[in-house]
Amino acid sequence: MSKDTLFDKVWDLHKVADLPGGSSQILIGLHLIHEVTSPQAFGALRDKNLRVRFPSRTVATVDHIVPTDNQSRPFKDNLAEQMIDTLEKNCQYNQIKFFNIGSGNQGIVHVVAPELGLTQPGMTIACGDSHTSTHGAFGSIAFGIGTSQVRDVLASQTLIMNKLKVRKILCKEKLSAGVFAKDLVLHIINKLGVKAGVGFAYEFTGPAVSALSMEERMTICNMSIEGGARCGYVNPDAKTFNYIKGKEFAPSEENWSKAVNWWKSLVSDDKAVYDDLIEIDASKVEPTVTWGITPGQSIGINERIPELSDIDNADKSIAGEAYEYMGFNPGQKIKGIPIDVCFIGSCTNGRLSDLQIAAKIVRHNKVAPNIKAFVVPGSEKVAKEAKSEGLDKIFKESGFQWREPGCSMCLAMNSDKLIGDQISASSSNRNFKGRQGSPNGRTLLMSPAMVAAAAITGKVSDAREFLKQ
Amino acid sequence: MKFNLNLPKGPIERIQGKCISLIGDDIDTDRIIPARFLKCVDFNSLGDSVFADDRNNSNIVHPFDLEKNQEASILIVNSNFGCGSSREHAPQALMRWGIRAIIGESFAEIFYSNCIAIGIPCFTLTKDSVKHIQDKSQNYDLFFEINIQKALAKNSEFTLSLNLKESSRQMFLNGEWDATTTLLNNIELIKEKIDQLPYVNF
Ligand code: SF4
Numbered sequence: 001m002s003k004d005t006l007f008d009k010v011w012d013l014h015k016v017a018d019l020p021g022g023s024s025q026i027l028i029g030l031h032l033i034h035e036v037t038s039p040q041a042f043g044a045l046r047d048k049n050l051r052v053r054f055p056s057r058t059v060a061t062v063d064h065i066v067p068t069d070n071q072s073r074p075f076k077d078n079l080a081e082q083m084i085d086t087l088e089k090n091c092q093y094n095q096i097k098f099f100n101i102g103s104g105n106q107g108i109v110h111v112v113a114p115e116l117g118l119t120q121p122g123m124t125i126a127c128g129d130s131h132t133s134t135h136g137a138f139g140s141i142a143f144g145i146g147t148s149q150v151r152d153v154l155a156s157q158t159l160i161m162n163k164l165k166v167r168k169i170l171c172k173e174k175l176s177a178g179v180f181a182k183d184l185v186l187h188i189i190n191k192l193g194v195k196a197g198v199g200f201a202y203e204f205t206g207p208a209v210s211a212l213s214m215e216e217r218m219t220i221c222n223m224s225i226e227g228g229a230r231c232g233y234v235n236p237d238a239k240t241f242n243y244i245k246g247k248e249f250a251p252s253e254e255n256w257s258k259a260v261n262w263w264k265s266l267v268s269d270d271k272a273v274y275d276d277l278i279e280i281d282a283s284k285v286e287p288t289v290t291w292g293i294t295p296g297q298s299i300g301i302n303e304r305i306p307e308l309s310d311i312d313n314a315d316k317s318i319a320g321e322a323y324e325y326m327g328f329n330p331g332q333k334i335k336g337i338p339i340d341v342c343f344i345g346s347c348t349n350g351r352l353s354d355l356q357i358a359a360k361i362v363r364h365n366k367v368a369p370n371i372k373a374f375v376v377p378g379s380e381k382v383a384k385e386a387k388s389e390g391l392d393k394i395f396k397e398s399g400f401q402w403r404e405p406g407c408s409m410c411l412a413m414n415s416d417k418l419i420g421d422q423i424s425a426s427s428s429n430r431n432f433k434g435r436q437g438s439p440n441g442r443t444l445l446m447s448p449a450m451v452a453a454a455a456i457t458g459k460v461s462d463a464r465e466f467l468k469q
Numbered sequence: 470m471k472f473n474l475n476l477p478k479g480p481i482e483r484i485q486g487k488c489i490s491l492i493g494d495d496i497d498t499d500r501i502i503p504a505r506f507l508k509c510v511d512f513n514s515l516g517d518s519v520f521a522d523d524r525n526n527s528n529i530v531h532p533f534d535l536e537k538n539q540e541a542s543i544l545i546v547n548s549n550f551g552c553g554s555s556r557e558h559a560p561q562a563l564m565r566w567g568i569r570a571i572i573g574e575s576f577a578e579i580f581y582s583n584c585i586a587i588g589i590p591c592f593t594l595t596k597d598s599v600k601h602i603q604d605k606s607q608n609y610d611l612f613f614e615i616n617i618q619k620a621l622a623k624n625s626e627f628t629l630s631l632n633l634k635e636s637s638r639q640m641f642l643n644g645e646w647d648a649t650t651t652l653l654n655n656i657e658l659i660k661e662k663i664d665q666l667p668y669v670n671f
Contacts, residue, residue: 013666016658020643021636025655027662029669037556039510048649053656054663065508079508086510120668130555130579146557146583148648156652158659162636194495195549198578228552230578251671259671294495318494411504411554432499432553439503439522 037128107379117247197229350378412437477588551580
């Protein structure tokens with residue numbers, strides 16, 4: 001059993017009670033809500049004649065259904081309009097802070113909370129969305145929940161949970177030039193498998209992780225869930241504190257040093273005990289691309305799609321399904337596979353640094369003919385900062401479309417969708433069958449730099465070749 | 470809707486019904502309920518859309534469309550069932566189609582807790598045992614009576630012992646899977662705890 005890790009410390013601090021059968025009642029310090037998983041929760045609350053108990057601990061925004069082209073209200077899509085309208089009413093009625101479109105603070109919930117300083121070390125954070133794990137980058141324990149649990153948090157600010165085990169993922173050495181956090185996390189998921197994390201919290205640590213910026217750490221923690229772990233975290237350090245300092249909801253000036261001291265005390269002890277330890281050599285990670293239908297089915301850019309005989313027995317059937325669905329052959333090179341659509345965005349890679357690196361690659365280049373390429377900033381703030389640096393112009397000049405913030409083609413609940421069996425090069429996090437809006441659409445996950453390179457060549461390419469120039 | 474839906478309520482001690490097998494590892498929640506069906510403000514209509522894309526695209530008749538499975542209520546699955554998105558729409562869609570219990574090799578974490586939260590027990594079994602009952606249920610009508618206290622699935626021919634997390638077992642037996650009331654019993658402790666948290670006052 002783990003001991004003295006950040007996870008253990010934060011868990012103990014938030015434990016309200018032990019419940020019969022071995023589970024615990026855990027206090028949720030910050031609750032984030034959005035339009036898709038909250039309406040039924042508010043409905044259930046009304047059915048039970050309950051109220052939102054601690055409204056100041058919940059914050060809302062809209063992201064999943066918002067159109068990224070024309071955002072004027074009412075939305076063209078009636079169902080989308082109904083969902084945002086329901087959220088507006090629920091927030092207003094329950095006095096919940098709501099960052100609506102046009103507020104300057106709207107965006108993907110996992111982009112917005114960190115950039116506002118809402119996400120802080122030592123918190124427990126829950127949201128009706130599996131990528132809540134993103135917030136672990138700050139040393140918080142953050143996890144996705146279902147709608148009934150959203151109801152419970154609204155009603156009681158607590159949840160019933162079973163304590164997770166803690167796996168330390170020690171990332172040694174450093175990532176090499178032109179290799180990014182996205183490549184590292186895809187590599188980790190590939191090495192450990194998409195189920196390995198079940199029952200675990202992942203602690204990402206080691207020199208390669210310390211060297212990452214806060215935005216890159218968010219990318220890693222974001223995809224913990226793709227590795228089966230409900231949450232992932234990085235111990236907070238000076239970078240974490242600097243990132244938070246001065247943000248709208250950061251601790252006030254008078255409380256700052258108190259806050260920092262408390263945060264430091266939460267870091268996993270040197271002698272902490274873990275349930276498992278995995279070591280990864282980050283210097284060996286290559287730009288990584290998925291070739292299949294789970295985020296674990298990935299290879300380095302210069303590798304070939306594995307032969308069935310090279311795949312573990314347990315993974316053979318899903319590999320077979322993947323060859324068939326993707327229309328790729330075992331042994332085929334991933335580099336050079338033609339693509340149709342390029343998507344830069346999502347809570348994994350829709351932040352300013354993602355847009356900056358992609359812009360660096362597309363600058364003075366043109367999107368290949370017949371490729372639809374678009375950028376969807378993760379939030380209104382990201383969009384604003386990107387524009388102030390002129391990134392929108394760079395993208396537009398090269399032939400990318402520049403859109404309004406939202407989840408967009410990460411899950412295709414708005415009108416941004418693949419058509420037929422189109423192949424997308426996508427900076428998002430899931431390549432499941434049908435994920436990007438077409439039941440036979442195909443997704444290749446990769447870093448924003450790799451998506452940018454693919455947009456220019458029209459096929460899967462090595463972004464490093466563009467970064468050298 | 471296909472038949473009168475009695476959604477789970479209160480303590481759950483036994484579940485009787487016919488099995489339906491769905492074969493495959495890593496069946497994610499995007500497949501259980503594709504994202505376009507998430508545009509709703511209540512769950513009622515979801516039962517008809519469960520596995521919508523798989524059912525439309527499959528060359529063979531999908532298990533959820535087979536005539537003989539229409540009254541089934543115990544779903545038999547393989548490993549990592551329900552991975553991916555945390556959408557409770559997935560178990561809600563299964564429940565509204567008629568599923569009342571799931572037996573599988575393993576479940577994704579959030580999917581599992583979503584199932585518990587709506588009163589759908591998820592049991593685990595070894596790969597071989599799952600395969601055994603999947604084979605049987607595909608060849609003839611397989612009925613089980615599941616006893617939650619003992620975690621046993623019985624029929625006239627054999628008895629299988631299932632695995633169920635102790636905390637989940639207790640929640641089903643005493644009705645606390647519907648958690649809100651249990652949680653609110655500790656409201657004084659909750660208030661105390663919130664006041665003690667350093668960051669609430671930063
Ligand atoms: S960007 Fe994608 S993964 Fe992230 S919250 Fe939106 S839909 Fe979910």
